[in-house]
Amino acid sequence: LAKTTQPISMDSYEGQEVNITCSHNNIATNDYITWYQQFPSQGPRFIIQGYKTKVTNEVASLFIPADRKSSTLSLPRVSLSDTAVYYCLVGRGGTSGTYKYIFGTGTRLKVLA
Amino acid sequence: DARVTQTPRHKVTEMGQEVTMRCQPILGHNTVFWYRQTMMQGLELLAYFRNRAPLDDSGMPKDRFSAEMPDATLATLKIQPSEPRDSAVYFCASGPTGDGNQPQHFGDGTRLSIL
Numbered sequence: 001l002a003k004t005t006q007p008i009s010m011d012s013y014e015g016q017e018v019n020i021t022c023s024h025n026n027i028a029t030n031d032y033i034t035w036y037q038q039f040p041s042q043g044p045r046f047i048i049q050g051y052k053t054k055v056t057n058e059v060a061s062l063f064i065p066a067d068r069k070s071s072t073l074s075l076p077r078v079s080l081s082d083t084a085v086y087y088c089l090v091g092r093g094g095t096s097g098t099y100k101y102i103f104g105t106g107t108r109l110k111v112l113a
Numbered sequence: 114d115a116r117v118t119q120t121p122r123h124k125v126t127e128m129g130q131e132v133t134m135r136c137q138p139i140l141g142h143n144t145v146f147w148y149r150q151t152m153m154q155g156l157e158l159l160a161y162f163r164n165r166a167p168l169d170d171s172g173m174p175k176d177r178f179s180a181e182m183p184d185a186t187l188a189t190l191k192i193q194p195s196e197p198r199d200s201a202v203y204f205c206a207s208g209p210t211g212d213g214n215q216p217q218h219f220g221d222g223t224r225l226s227i228l
Contacts, residue, residue: 036219043219044219046217049214051214100158101146101158103156103158104155106156
């Protein structure tokens with residue numbers, strides 16, 4: 001199974017745009033890419049999901065190049081409350097309707113005032 | 114907002130004891146996942162169920178771990194006997210279909226400490 005890799009940590013200032021990249025070199029044709037946010041003592045929370053090109057919702061954008069070997073989560077204008085760990089998840093289609101889900105190592109984002 | 118509920122939130126026990134963690138998935142979701150999170154390994158998928166049937170438990174140590182869904186509103190993860198290396202946060206998540214393109218909804222976890 002493919003391993004996903006992300007930067008361990010990032011710092012940013014309030015109001016800036018933050019881009020977090022996830023590498024998934026062995027992504028398969030039927031895999032989707034999903035990003036989650038996790039605060040301390042809480043479970044991960046869904047942010048955005050995509051298959052190819054660009055997806056945007058009210059909180060983030062997701063950019064996926066044509067080869068799909070990486071993806072970039074973009075948070076447009078971060079605030080202190082965006083300080084969290086961000087995970088990239090590749091949904092791996094398996095045989096007989098089963099799936100393997102691979103979480104990235106997580107990127108610890110710290111937003112500074 | 115509908116939520117996944119996990120109990121207990123915290124559990125401290127001595128090695129060798131049986132531990133049972135419970136999860137109530139979101140009503141109407143037919144897929145349930147169990148994950149373990151540690152500093153060293155991050156988030157690991159242990160097992161998952163669809164329509165109460167186990168589809169994949171290859172991530173789970175079979176000799177001491179067991180996962181079941183007695184009914185559609187309850188999933189359990191048991192460890193017997195427990196060992197200090199089982200100390201971790203255990204998350205349950207549910208999803209509407211379990212497909213790779215469906216978001217998972219996580220509970221807030223059970224923090225397990227085995228002394």
